[in-house]
Amino acid sequence: MGASCLFYMWFIPKYIFILFFLILIDYCAGIFIEDTQGRARQCWLVVSIASTCIVLFFFKYFNFFNQNLAAIGHFLGLSYPDHVFEIILPIGLSFHTFQSLSYVIEVYKGRQKAERHLGIYALYVMFYPQLVSGPIERPQHMLFQFREKHYFEYRRVTDGLKLMAWGMFKKIVIADRLAIFVNEIYTDPSLYHGPAFVMATIFFAFQIYCDFSGYSDIAIGAAQVMGFRLMDNFNRPYFSKSISEFWRRWHISLSSWFKDYVYISLGGNRCVRWRWQMNIFLTFLLSGMWHGANWTFFIWGALNGFYLIFGIWSAYIRNKLSQSIGLTRQPKLLKFWQAGVTFSLICFSWIFFRAKDIHDAFYIVSQLPKGWGELLEHISTQGIGKGIYGCLGFGTRQLILPLLLLVSLNAVEAVQRHNNIRHMFAGKPAWLRWSFYYGIVLSMVFLGVYGKNSFIYFQF
Amino acid sequence: MEKILSYISxxxxxxxxxxxxxxxxxxxxxxGIVCLNILVDPGDMFLEKDHARKTATQLACGKNIGNYRPVDDVLTRKYTIEIMPVSDIVVLGSSRSAEIGENIFPNKKIMNLWISGGSLLDDLALLSVMDEQKKMPRTLIIGIDPWMFSSEPRRSETSDDIQKFLKKLGSNYHTKPSFxxxxxxxxxxxxxxxxxxxxxxxDHLFVRRNFPTDENCQKLEYTLLKDGTLSWAETYRARTKEEVRQLTIPTVHIGGKMFTFKPDQALEKVMEQMILYLQSRGVEVIFYFPPYHEYAYQWMSLKEKTFKVLEMDRYFQDLARKLKVRIIGSFDPRQFDQTGDGFYDSYHARPDLVKKIFNSYESSPKF
Known part of the structure; x- marks a missing residue:
């Protein structure tokens, strides 16, 4: 508990009081919900959800809504004070508020007993490995663990440390190296054209994956070292063959949160077809807004919702088409094609996620088809190296390392399809295992990018 | 300990x-990490603590310093002031002001004390030493950079100097505790x-440790000349106009993120106090605005983030007018008909352009 407080206060110490306030409200609400009946029960649920959401709204969305209302007011010729609060978002606010909401809803639904020990409840919200960026845990999975006695077990500790090392490798070596290129191009898109945007967006897809899944691995590994089990948050999402599969494999704890508490609450698929599709769309819109108070996230969410609905509409035609051209007789080719299309669609949506603002995002989209002729001309007249440099602003030598890292990452992930790489190495000779461990550590030492980028999801 | 152990099975x-x-x-x-950090010691933190003093001594002997690396240049300049006699003109600023030297003022005793990424706090440290040693020049050229008000702590060795000078200025500003x-x-x-x-x-260790120090040392790498100016490495000097333009594209972004370009009211006050103090001591203060590459300047003029560069430009122009400080140069290269061939990269003007800028000002500087 002390470590969690220290960890949280490391960023902005005074914000710990907001966290304590939320913990106290939800702790009391949980007990009152369990102890009361009828309308009082509902009242406590509403108080708890409202107080949590008000804090989230104030810090995360107030300026956004205020500015947009001011813009509408200005458009209608009304005077509206366009006041912007200079506030910094408390770190991990979106994560721990969702975890708190999950607790009170579960208590309300009778699936979880209210926690009577304030310290244990506080630890459930504040547990430092997952405090700032998840995984967003459910009370049924976590609370009982805080009552267990934890012993030092060699296998568990070393497995946790290996997972942490792999997470750090993904973050420091891959994500932060890709960030150099992505930031360069997305900082000022007006300097670049299609090829640079395609490269930067593909790099960003892997940057955000390695950044976030790297953090999750570190969090899960750190908890494992201490004897706690956190849920998996990623399962090789870029190998998905459809958008719905992608969302079952990407940020699993958040996707399942939205599924359980938003999508199902809206009626899920147990309703008429148009309503079901509307539920999907609304869930993704909310998920987009959860990521940040910016229209780019709104469009990103909407786009993913649209992908899913379009997937439902077009399922029959796509199946027929695959059969008619014989793709169904080539299952491997079909899987490869589906994974490729899914990856391309996800990458396209990442443009909105990464762009600084809506203007930049649409500019990048409009530029995607442009500049390819220029690239080919540069390559044909100046050779590959200078041609790529002239068009992208990066030399081929600079690009080789990130490309090699991406190939290695995908190779490891492909292997993990059948077996966890840790378990694969477990049965191998010591020299092979230790070569791998040393390889990971040395590549972090030599190829890591230090002190440049914090975790992307810290901002949410 | 036993009690703790009793809990462990x-x-x-x-x-x-x-x-x-x-x-x-x-x-x-x-x-391995610790050994390499100590033995190679790229920042001269462990083995070559007296590197700065050696460099200053060589400069005082009228020698150029080959293979120069601006690692501990605050200290180097501090020792240079201590060793060198009083100069007519002293130049303070960053590497963007590193070309002002004897080539521009052949008949004057000039010492350029530029510091890589130098800020106001570095200027204060050096002025403190000059004041202490009674080596204030007749003319002080201060190179103006948008990051002048960076309050990043420097090496601990100069903290006391800064604090001492701030006291003299009557300022209650406190530098961040350096470590x-x-x-x-x-x-x-x-x-x-x-x-x-x-x-x-x-960049072999042997070459780095054994810098040639004669007057005509081969200037393949960076060379610190005896008047404190910097002779750029051959790779930079050989760049064509087109190569510089191409390199400007990626580097302007890095430059935009490299420093905190924001006004700082506390340091603005210190700056004013510093200039008034110098003027009261009979020192003519001149602001030198080193130009940016045309492409970088255009980019900065357009972009929200680097727009702050122009804000800082305006601030210093206003300050100069308010305190009657003469201005030489401009961040805007178009004022000198520059189309990009006068630069090593996005920020650094070549000596010919710097000379042209100073010559374009009538009676500049007046002595």
Whole structure:
């Protein structure tokens, strides 16, 4: 508990009081919900959800809504004070508020007993490995663990440390190296054209994956070292063959949160077809807004919702088409094609996620088809190296390392399809295992990018 | 201790022992990092603590310093002031002001005390030493950079100098407590990467440690000339106009993120106090605005983030007018008909352009 407080206060110490306030409200609400009946029960649920959401709204969305209302007011010729609060978002606010909401809803639904020990409840919200960026845990999975006695077990500790090392490798070596290129191009898109945007967006897809899944691995590994089990948050999402599969494999704890508490609450698929599709769309819109108070996230969410609905509409035609051209007789080719299309669609949506603002995002989209002729001309007249440099602003030598890292990452992930790489190495000779461990550590030492980028999801 | 151990079962003790023995296998990597950091020591933090004094002594003997690396240049300049006689003109600023020297003022005793990424706090440190040593020049050229008000702590050695001078100015500004980096840098992985880079590339340790110091040393690498100006490495000098333009595209972004370009009211006040103090001591203060590459300037004029550069430009122009400080140069290269061939990169003008700028000002500077 002390470590969690220290960890949280490391960023902005005074914000710990907001966290304590939320913990106290939800702790009391949980007990009152369990102890009361009828309308009082509902009242406590509403108080708890409202107080949590008000804090989230104030810090995360107030300026956004205020500015947009001011813009509408200005458009209608009304005077509206366009006041912007200079506030910094408390770190991990979106994560721990969702975890708190999950607790009170579960208590309300009778699936979880209210926690009577304030310290244990506080630890459930504040547990430092997952405090700032998840995984967003459910009370049924976590609370009982805080009552267990934890012993030092060699296998568990070393497995946790290996997972942490792999997470750090993904973050420091891959994500932060890709960030150099992505930031360069997305900082000022007006300097670049299609090829640079395609490269930067593909790099960003892997940057955000390695950044976030790297953090999750570190969090899960750190908890494992201490004897706690956190849920998996990623399962090789870029190998998905459809958008719905992608969302079952990407940020699993958040996707399942939205599924359980938003999508199902809206009626899920147990309703008429148009309503079901509307539920999907609304869930993704909310998920987009959860990521940040910016229209780019709104469009990103909407786009993913649209992908899913379009997937439902077009399922029959796509199946027929695959059969008619014989793709169904080539299952491997079909899987490869589906994974490729899914990856391309996800990458396209990442443009909105990464762009600084809506203007930049649409500019990048409009530029995607442009500049390819220029690239080919540069390559044909100046050779590959200078041609790529002239068009992208990066030399081929600079690009080789990130490309090699991406190939290695995908190779490891492909292997993990059948077996966890840790378990694969477990049965191998010591020299092979230790070569791998040393390889990971040395590549972090030599190829890591230090002190440049914090975790992307810290901002949410 | 016994009480703690009583909570741990025998199985756990065995597991802990096993774990520690395995963890110790990574110890050689840690030892390797520490050894390379100390032995190669790219920032001269451990082995060559007197590197700054040696460099200053060589400059005082009228020698150029080959293979120059601006690592501890605050200290180098501090020792230079201590050793050198009083100059007619002293130049303070960053590497963007590093070309102002004897080539522009052939008949004057000039010392350029530029510091890589130099800020107002660095200027204060050096002025403190000059004042202490009674070596204030007749003319002081202050190179203006948008990051002048960066309050990043420098090496601990100059903190006292800054604080002493602030007291003289009547300022109650306190510098951030600077810390001695040498202990933690011993484990720094970015320091290790620099060390490995030196070891594995042409920038060989032997060459770096043994800098040639004669007047005509081969200027393939950076050379600090005896008047304190910088002769750029051959790779930079050989760049064509087109190459510089191409390189400007990616580097302007890095430049935009490199420093905090924001006004700081406390440091603005210190700046004013500093100029008034200097003027009261009979020192003519001149602001020199080093130009940016045309392309970089255009980019900065358009972009929200670097728009702050122009804000800072305006602030310093206003300050100069308010305190009757003469201005030479401009961030805007178009004022000197520049189309990009007068630059090494996005920020650094070549000596010919700097000379042209100074010559374009009638009676500049007046002595």
């Amino acid at each position: 025998n199985f756990e003790i065995q597991d802990i022992k096993r774990f520690l023995s395995k963890a110790a296998r990574f110890f050689p990597i840690l030892i 001695d980096q040498s202990f933690w840098i011993i484990l720094s992985l970015s320091y290790f990467q620099q060390a490995a880079n030196i070891l594995f590339t042409h």
